[in-house]
Amino acid sequence: MIDYNKTTNKSVLENLTFLIAQEFRQNPIRYDDNFNGNTYFKLTPIEDEIIDIRTNGAIREYTIEIQYSERRSGRYTRRSGLDNRVNTVERLKEILRRATASIELFLYYLTSDGKNFLTSDGEDILITRRPLLITSQDDFLITSDGKSFAVYPATYTYDFHNARLESVNYDLESERPNYLTATAEFKCLVEELYA
């Protein structure tokens, strides 16, 4: 069996799931419609396409459909039916705008005077976007002495770049009549080396 990278799932889908889950902690993230809660996101891989072929690798563009659904309640008005969807999508656009290059890292950290960082629960630390740091248990990291930190060694694992929400549609009709939906198209580039 050849060695290969699980790029679509690991670099794109799981990473996107993580970014959304961090911001929208109350909303479950699903990959199907088998859910009856009030609000949820559904992620569906749509396609990937070759952008550039390298001597020993390739750049591909991945497309994931992000659908936000919220249960209808009462008579449709702008306030009950539209505002919350609009706000959710705008918030989603903002977190993706800030995470255009996704960097994931499990490494050592040193404060500016050379002391190691320790997490209170012994869990790994994950960088989502410098300088935002959280532990793997979703706790934010605060230094006790307010000192700045440096990453050591300064190497990163790369996931994707040029991430953006290409289009958003506030659906007039939904496959599930009990729900109002907004559908967005997420695109990102991934450079993969075959070496």
Add this chain to the structure above:
Amino acid sequence: MASTYTSVLKDNVLDPFESLLKSEFGKIPIHYDLEFKHRGNFFIRVIPTQDLLDEFTTEDQIRTYGLLLRVYRRTPGPYSKEQSLTQLINYIDRIKRLIGNNSNYRPDSDYAWNDGVITRVNYQPDLEDKEQLYQVADLLFNCNVLV
């Protein structure tokens, strides 16, 4: 008297492609059905889609060939991300890498193709009613052959 010729699509593309897939994935069923047929829980349907003249000289020509691979997978039980989605997309990534590693393919030192690549993967293809039982992904394979 009949001319001597080489069946390029068969000898340089279809046969090497099938043997490359089978060398990596073992006895994976590969079928060439035009119309969809149930062929088990996991199989690939290959449909030649393109044979295009790319460059032409007096002595030879470079042609671009295209194959559509439709991967079918059926898993029992309720939907789960791992069973119903992750395994299929990991499988697709493995095919992409296999073709990437063999973009200039010379099985047993015999030239088959060059610039082979999976140009596009579609995880949401249009399906006939009979295909709805399966998780399906389309892959477009393209390669150049010097004829």
